[in-house]
Amino acid sequence: MIRSIHAAQRLDSRGCPTVQVELTTEKGEKLLSYLSQMDLPHTKTGTFRALVPSGASTGANEAVELRDGDECAYGGRGVQGAISNIQNVIGPNLLESDFRVDTDQKKIDQFLKNLDGTKNKERLGANAILGVSMACARAGAAHSGIPLYEFLRREAGAKKPFVMPVPFFNVLNGGVHSGNEMAFQETMIAPVGASSITEAVRMGSEVYQHLKKVITEKFGSSGQPISKYLRSSQAQKLTFKKQAIGIGDEGGFAPPISEPHEALDLLVQAVSNSGLSGKIKFAIDPASSEFFREGKYDIGFKSTTNLKTAKEMIGLYQSLLEEYPIVLLEDPFAENDWDSWSEFNKACPVELVGDDLLVTNPEYVQIARQKDACNAMLLKINQIGTISEAIEAANLAYSYNWSVFVSHRSGETTDDFIADLAVGLGTGHLKSGAPCRGERVVKYNRLMDIEAEILADGEKCLFAGSKFKNASRF
Numbered sequence: 001m002i003r004s005i006h007a008a009q010r011l012d013s014r015g016c017p018t019v020q021v022e023l024t025t026e027k028g029e030k031l032l033s034y035l036s037q038m039d040l041p042h043t044k045t046g047t048f049r050a051l052v053p054s055g056a057s058t059g060a061n062e063a064v065e066l067r068d069g070d071e072c073a074y075g076g077r078g079v080q081g082a083i084s085n086i087q088n089v090i091g092p093n094l095l096e097s098d099f100r101v102d103t104d105q106k107k108i109d110q111f112l113k114n115l116d117g118t119k120n121k122e123r124l125g126a127n128a129i130l131g132v133s134m135a136c137a138r139a140g141a142a143h144s145g146i147p148l149y150e151f152l153r154r155e156a157g158a159k160k161p162f163v164m165p166v167p168f169f170n171v172l173n174g175g176v177h178s179g180n181e182m183a184f185q186e187t188m189i190a191p192v193g194a195s196s197i198t199e200a201v202r203m204g205s206e207v208y209q210h211l212k213k214v215i216t217e218k219f220g221s222s223g224q225p226i227s228k229y230l231r232s233s234q235a236q237k238l239t240f241k242k243q244a245i246g247i248g249d250e251g252g253f254a255p256p257i258s259e260p261h262e263a264l265d266l267l268v269q270a271v272s273n274s275g276l277s278g279k280i281k282f283a284i285d286p287a288s289s290e291f292f293r294e295g296k297y298d299i300g301f302k303s304t305t306n307l308k309t310a311k312e313m314i315g316l317y318q319s320l321l322e323e324y325p326i327v328l329l330e331d332p333f334a335e336n337d338w339d340s341w342s343e344f345n346k347a348c349p350v351e352l353v354g355d356d357l358l359v360t361n362p363e364y365v366q367i368a369r370q371k372d373a374c375n376a377m378l379l380k381i382n383q384i385g386t387i388s389e390a391i392e393a394a395n396l397a398y399s400y401n402w403s404v405f406v407s408h409r410s411g412e413t414t415d416d417f418i419a420d421l422a423v424g425l426g427t428g429h430l431k432s433g434a435p436c437r438g439e440r441v442v443k444y445n446r447l448m449d450i451e452a453e454i455l456a457d458g459e460k461c462l463f464a465g466s467k468f469k470n471a472s473r474f
């Protein structure tokens, strides 16, 4: 059924190389020849494509992303080895195996896993394997005559009705995703008071635009001018307005702040100015593995040193939870600081999400359950490397009554796969960065398309809203 698999090196949103897979099937071929006979435009029609994302604050136990390490090209970040593994190993083997894309996704993913043969996919590369797995799912959906979200719903065995996820927009970027001094990586807004994904996107965008003004007003009046073409007072203003509203890797602003409460105060102001107080809640992902140093947390790691014990961090989080409308906390502790996770989870009033801690891997999800370390799993498809294993991890999390939070990576592409995944699995929430930048908005735009499509089909389409945690049980 699969006729050809072609891989190529393309760029991600940080300008780094990543893997692109193009898979052609029988159906694709027939369609192609028909279109060419009819003299219709047909470039690439019938080919199913996938682009693989890449993280910066990666968990130590993630599946291995194969990089060439050849300093002569892309500073060693090239993925020609992964491309070659698809072209020369995965492709030929998969073609020979004769799997059906419409019914055999799990078998295909198992086959890819076995072909690699290592525990963390280090031989062929999780970036190579995932690209093929995603392209197969797209082809599977097309061959079944159904949208990708419905294909993934059936793969996961999830129930209807469809529930549209609350988008968690990362509007303030810090950590290793930006150049400011903010240690905490992500400060997000979640329009839980919306009644549809379309309304939630509008709210997110409005707050984002208001936030831009709030930041400009707050930081627009100090610093040094750089332009010789402008009169100095004019230049001073322009320069610093621009610097403060510069953005980080995920499209959120990166103003000159360093403390979490400064970030949250900016959000409170922006939400209030947009008239949406009460409808928008907040979330934080400190990505704390990035600043865990010999048993302590260095929340000044980007400029000076400011070490905090885990107990002090717990105190900090508790005070933030008391003061602000925060509904979700991700990776507040490092991936190997299990004791702090378990301690905090005893009385955690909000969703506590394991990202680096769980790496979308059923094995770590199980360990976390035994240690009672969290109550939700972040789902990043490239952390595990196949769609079926990501679904297995999500279903395991659901079986513990945990929630599942679908996520992009900081190095993203224009591939919108995760939008369909969030709807198919009924996860009730998803994060794909700010409502800004093509690689981020492509997911939010796809969600609005899905919502419109489901409604046009006359099907029930709910919005997770404030019950985002329990969407899989609606």
Ligand code: PGA
Pocket (backbone or CB within 6 Å): 054, 055, 056, 057, 058, 059, 185, 285, 287, 355, 407, 408, 409, 410, 411
């Ligand atoms: P990453 O960041 O893609 O750089 O890992 C996202 C996150 O930590 O959630």
Ligand code: ZN
Pocket (backbone or CB within 6 Å): 285, 287, 330, 331, 355, 356
């Ligand atoms: Zn994270």
